Amino acid sequence: MSEAIEGDRTFVDKFPEEARIVRAALLSSFLALVIGAVLGIIQTLHRTDVARIIPSTDYYTVLTAHGVFMVISFTIFFLVGLFTWAVTRSLDRPLIDIRITWTWYAIMAVGMTMTGVSILAGFTDAIDMSADVLFTFYAPLQAHPMFYAGLAVFIVGSWIAGADYFRTWLAWKRENPGERIPLQTFMVLMTMAMWYIASSAVAASVLIFLLPWSLGLIDQVNPTLTRTLFWFFGHPVVYFWLMPAYLLWYTVLPKIAGGRLFSDPLARVVFVLFLLLSTPVGIHHQYLDPGIAEGFKFISMTNTMFLLLPSLLTAFTVVASVEYGARQRGGTGLLGWLTDLPWRKPEFTGMMLAGLMFAAGGFSGMVNAGMNINYMIHNTIWVPGHFHLTVGTAVALTFMAATYWIWPQISNKPIYSRAVGLFQVVLWFIGMALMSNAMHAQGIMGVPRRTAEPEYSGFEYATMFGGYEELNIQIAIGGTLLFVSTILFIGNLVLTMGNPKVSGLAETLPPALSGPDDAPRVLDNLRLWVAIAVTLVVLAYALPLAAIINRGGLLGPGVGTYPVWLAPGLDALANAATPPLAGDAWASLVEVVR
Amino acid sequence: MGRNETAHAPADDVSGDTEEFDPIGTLTLIGIYFTILVLSWVYIYYIEFLGRDLVVVG
Amino acid sequence: MHIHAYEKLWLAASVLLILLLLGSVTYGAVGPGVAMVSDSEQPVDATALDEDERFSEPRVEQVGENEYAAYVVAFQFGFQPDPIVIPEDSTVTFYVTSRDVIHGFEVAGTNANTMVVPGEVSEITVETDEPTEYGLICNEYCGAGHHVMEGKVNVVSQAEYENQTSGGDGE
Incomplete structure (x- = not known):
């Protein structure tokens, strides 16, 4: 076989054009990560009242930027980079037309820049522009039109990226009739199919309602409708962040552990389940919304609970693959094999710690999914506590860890310091363990999320698992460690980029223990799965959406417009307030707002 | 490096050892996880949630 | 397989x-x-709450034996009435709406928690126990002054409640 010779060539040796775009996408992703981390530390220290370097009214600009940069820019740029690598590598052929590839990259970059600028402009009064509407941009709070336009442009770019992967696969299929879709490509195509279904709703919400409304073309929108369309997208986007991490856990982690994937067919089943179940569940973010019948909420919960299945299956398959690696390395005993794993490799330890955090996040996710228990934790800081375990660690830490493995493959440059890398991933784990644990505990006390000053004048929180202040200290220390960890990651990568190119870095990925031949052919029938997925979405959403429109009208019952981006709007907002509330606090707020 | 996960990977890579590997360590770990999940859920739902003030009953 | x-x-x-x-x-x-917050209440015009029978004067009123209704308006950046005074050992139904943007209505540390969406009325019923004072907070970002939006829910003894309602004009 040509295996040995092929094995000597890295990805960049074989596909220099594709490697360049993978690097560009990853660097865009990490730029967002750095900005997000700076905003993150400002936020952590502000919220916990350790250091308040900005006025509290600017906290929401920071929060909006942190959210959008981290979960749209950081995650999705990494995704397109990784998927470009995965498709090219597993099909062993270049993309159809590299100009198209650069086109979608440019469109996404332009879109994100538009949105980013509209948010960051909120820090200065010199420009009449702001988008302090947070990542969820609930109407009738209204951002500057460029915020919505940028999001739409970004999403269109991601659609073209998806088309790029599908067309490359079709070309491969013509060249390789009758062959099974390689696993990584299968994962990419399933994820992108899910993304098309999910993002269609938020694109419709932005293009039909929010953008025309922000431009003054329509007077008002239906807050429940745009909210529901957001969550139609807002839950599956969680899996859009997670699927690249799953791809790495299934296809790269076993190799690093010295083994191979336990079961290729089950990996395919898991991705099919995600395509089918990720979308018809968004209403579980609206358990406490008025105007939506309890029955719809219950259906959404049932779907959500079954969405646990693919993640629980993944836990088994991935751990079994790692155990196989440990046994190959001489590991013995019921649990003794755990000591025979390559814990000194940052890519391994990082991904394993990410997986461990995801297991913890699985528990708080179950609580979030439970319909009536939502009364206890809805919109408390428990929720960000949860998603900092999932997207903030399972995804983010896996991405960083994988970078230590993949960057040499796409650049022929060895990592500057693998020791610092190991320190960095462990630091992230410790920081997040402190921060997230305290956030969960505060959430049960009723401390709200999304607020600059969670301490109130009229009452104090009850004590639980340590007092409020003590938990604040945990959050502040945890957040600081996370910031330091991010800086170490970026610093290490920048120094890596300065390293000279070397040869001999090539890594191969071994086939699964139970290979694709064990997987029923029907698993590769994309049309069938997409058709079922669309049917489930229609079943889950047709009636709720019809009911919402029927109740409030397409443009809502009488509802005002509250722009966050016009100075006169802020004045009107300030004047609209009535006297009976918090005299001093209000006066000082109006001062600051003006 | 690209083809080795497609169907025509070398036969000796995929056959035979499938049946020999029993991930007993994984089963143990995941059994522990399962126990933790069930106990935590019972605590948080039945004790923490249902034991709080102002339960919404209508 | x-x-x-x-x-x-x-x-x-x-x-x-x-x-x-x-x-x-x-x-x-x-x-x-x-029970979940649901679609039990009809939509209202959030821009015309002044003309709404229930919300033009946010208040607590007795609607049956040991049953009370609290009509609450959330707005940038507060709640009316404030404090919301309700009697002990009774069944209280909160009807909460917003006259501007989306807010939250969370009685801190309890299970009374709901979204407040302009144009919709959130209805939640709870049973009160002994006299106590709860913090009421908005737990959905609602604008630059979100963090000053707070109120109180005071559970008082029957005697104190009656004293209060007969004393003034119910305000």
């Missing part, structure tokens, strides 16, 4: 876990009777 026996075992355990979760939530609904 080949699936290892252990993995089949885990699959079965996972399904059991899911059934436990769904079963618990169903038990909560049927046993202790936890």
